[in-house]
Amino acid sequence: MKTTYRTAVHDAIRDALRDDPRVVLMGEDVGRYGGTYAASKGLLAEFGPERVRDTPLSELGFVGIGIGAALNGLRPIVEVMTVNFSLLALDQIVNTAAALRHMSGGQFSVPIVIRMATGAGRQLAAQHSHSLEPWYAHIPGIKVVAPATVEDAYGMLAPALADPDPVVIFEHVQLYNTSTDIDALTPTDISRAAVRRNGTDVTIIAYGGCLSKALDAADELSLAGIDCEVVDLRVLRPLDNDTILESVSKTHRAVVVDEAWRSGSLAAEITARVMEGAFYDLDAPVARVCSNEVPIPYAKHLEEAALPQTVKIVAAVKGLFGDRQ
């Protein structure tokens, strides 16, 4: 049966609300409107306004309220419409949710789940096209995940809710309409990266919206005789070092794909870790494919030029093989 990413997100929330009365969904237009990305359509009717709460446009306020509610026995799923609006709530996420456990000497855990859409590709211009996942991945005290597949879109919510610490889930806007043939959706995990394609010559590391581009690049490169392994990070914090280093140690080459801007990106962090942990296994410098360092422009051809694309990944990989190409 074909299942879309959007349906998987929706069903995960619905099942969470069904399975645990402590779960509440809150956010802007999650109720009557059905969610900006229609991920909560019909849930207000099914669970009522106490559990599916439309909030005012007060990101700082309702994220803080979610944190307080989590401290006091609820398991809130807080939807912040998009990552750019989450900047208004960054104080509560960084200064409260992430720090509370530590600064209270371990007395308070904050079991909140914060979901938001991220990424570019829909001509939404500079204020609605960010990939700020690396900022969140920088913060100790929270976990950050990025489901890139329909399976994970469903499967990551349950373990995130079961986790006693804050979990931030990034859903790439380009993924909501993607679909896969799936019989049954089940919980996955939020601890490990996944090897999405096995290969021997080079490791392509990607996450979220860039995974499919990486897999496309791998297909194309196989025609050129380059056998790519593709690692889906899945969990952006804490990073799964073992899977990354194991793969790079095997293939001796790595290309990191990240829709965030290059400077200070997750790609930068992963590159550093590969250097620290697999330097003597490298047969070529680590390459990166990131967004150009420009606010994302509106015009379609310029937006495409700014973002990581399959063709750029292919070129980056080929660049790691000298005379062989």
Add this chain to the structure above:
Amino acid sequence: MTDTKLAHELLSDMVRVRRMEEKCAELYSAAKIRGFLHLYVGEEAVAAGSLRALADDDAVVATYREHAHALLRGIPMASIMAEMFGKQEGCSRGRGGSMHLFDASRRFYGGNAIVAGGLPLAVGIALADARLQQKRVTACYFGDGAVAEGAFHESLNMAALWNLPVLFCCENNLYAMGTALERAQSQTDLTVKAASYRVPTLAVDGMDVEACHTAAQQGVDHVRDTGGPFFIEFRTYRFRAHSMFDPELYRDKAEVEQWRERDPIRLFSEQCRHDGTLTDADLRDIENSADAEIEAAVAFAEAGTWEAAEDLERDVLTPVDRRAAVGEATPEPAR
């Protein structure tokens, strides 16, 4: 004032806070306490009067000027002092310091050092109480500076919109650090701001401990009866600098002296003497007992131990063996 016992307790609470704060200033000068240190001297009547109105299972969210609230909520002074020394016997294991005193067992959700950062938190705690059908009050303390933050607006709006049981306690000491209220607010009557969200309000003399107590009791009763929010503006003054490193260039010494005339401890002890509920011997007993408590607390903090640096990264995420305990004791909400 006829209730001698209550009078003695209110006075004792204020004296304990005053003497503890003065000791903290001394210990800071001696470099035993480091970091930022914000003292409550002058504002004692607010915490002493208002916290007494709360029940044991109510919740408290406080600011970075929260030593008084922690102490009067029942956290042992020794544990507070050890925290300020950075010792692992402290109420936050030495990870928090002066600005981050916490006690889960007393539902004391801590000193929050982001101005207005505690307001959404308090509304969320109240939301959970409402949803879990607990008739509990969450008292949220903040200063006049917090009123300028967006979080104030968002939190009062949502608390009123969703009718949540929060007692908003604004400790208006007239200065946001060094910025006077009239230099920061177009409307200096803060109850008018709160009322605009259709939250019932009260303004009270924050130097009068009995008035603070009465107002808080009224507010708590309202919150418990209606399940909705209430706002109290305590008009008070801090006698000491904002923090230890503040040359106080922004206010006149004469102004400080004028307010010192209305020292809440002096006002109340004079009144009690006048009423005949307090003798010199009573006052001496109260002071001696506070001094003894402080001496013991300092000795405890001095004798405390430093956490091993190898444990540096503990308490960032919940350890696996304690995960099951998170939220375990909470009652089932109605479906």
Add this chain to the structure above:
Amino acid sequence: MPALGSDMDEGTLDEWLVKPGDQVTRGQIVAVVETTKAAVEIECWQEGTVSELLVPIGETVQVGAVLATLLASGERAERRPRRKPRPSKPRAATKPAAAPSSARGAAVTPPTVPQRRRWVSPAARRLAQSLDVDIDALSGTGPQGAVIISDVEHAAASKEPATKPMTKPMTKPTPADRGAQMRKSIAAAMSRSKREIPHYYLADNIVLENSLSWLTARNAQRSITERVLPAVLLLKAVGLAAQRFGEFNGFWREDGFVPATGVHVGVGISLRGGGLVAPAIHDVPDKKLDELMDDLTDLVARARSFSLRSSEMSDPTITVTNLGDKGVDAVFGIIYPPQVALVGFGQPAQRVCVIDGGIRVVTTVQATLAADHRASDGHRGALFLNAINELLQQPDLLEK
């Protein structure tokens, strides 16, 4: 000097508001101190009489320095040598200026433009070291001419660097080319081994009855694709024993023996048309028999189609050679440097043995150990062989 904030390290005394002999009370302002932020009034925390002012006006002292002494009531001043508080460290302005560059510069000859450091990938550099390949003699085929793993592998196979630059295009070498290259590389490695490594040899007869009957029963329940060869049992036994006897599992480097962290057993595989490779099966002690069988099958197939991975060539920490199929009774091998041990197995066959005082015909195999005497001694070698023997008597232990 009191600490007045977390960013205050020192203060300058601006003004004394008391003098010796004055009575002071708790909370009294006694001095004004200039900090980086502003002038701050200093409170006194004790009662008493001012005895001595130790810091003169205008002096800057560190936080914690004593500013003045007080006498408690009844205490008498004690004449003691006046200790000046240490003044604050001089500011940067008083640092000596940098020496003029001409002073030293004149003696130094201008550096010649250095040649760009040769680009060698980290993995290639490590591989070259372990294969004893001279990197400087290689031409690189990686990005921007960097020397990469495959360059080192080619060089190790041909072992004739420098004189002839590698002119061959990227066409597939013929079997004859390969054979010639391999012969040379075996010649180089084995000559080096016999030249440098003081070998000692031990042999042990191992009764295989338990192992073989156990394996026969195990295989009988499985289809042909799941059956395991006896060679796999031997491999696992060597791996487990090597894990216990670390001095046979590792490398002899310039500085002495370096034990390996994992046990990666090199398996001697003879190639059709001559030649020999000994690529690694990784982490042998951790693998189940079925996994080892799969690995061995895969490795042999790839060895014979010349598609081994570089890590498989460079990773072995000990080698096993099995010549039993060729009908020989025993093999006394040559260690593959920089490894320090090689275990050989001859043909398993029915032989007459004395067991428990009686004569019996049983299947035995002769296991031999060639070991580097620099890294281990015969006594330990004997124990190592015994351990292999014991493991083969309890095949259950090999299953995991």
Add this chain to the structure above:
Amino acid sequence: MSTNEDTRGVVLSVLTTIAPEIDPDDIRDDIMLRDQVDLDSMDWLNFLRGIHRRLHVDIPEADYASLRTLADVVGYVDENASQPGTGGH
């Protein structure tokens, strides 16, 4: 149904993938295979696995010893084949 000749062809083709250096025409039906071709135990196993894969005959380990010549193998396969032959490949 497969014929004897088909089976022989398939067996020989399996053998040549294992030992590419041999000329199938040189293999004699009645002489020990291991004397004609350099086969170690891994090669032998791969040979039998190839037969299993191509001709769907599972050969128990106990029967290995009876398979010494090409004729033995072809005969064994024809006797035990359970699936339609793959002649015509």
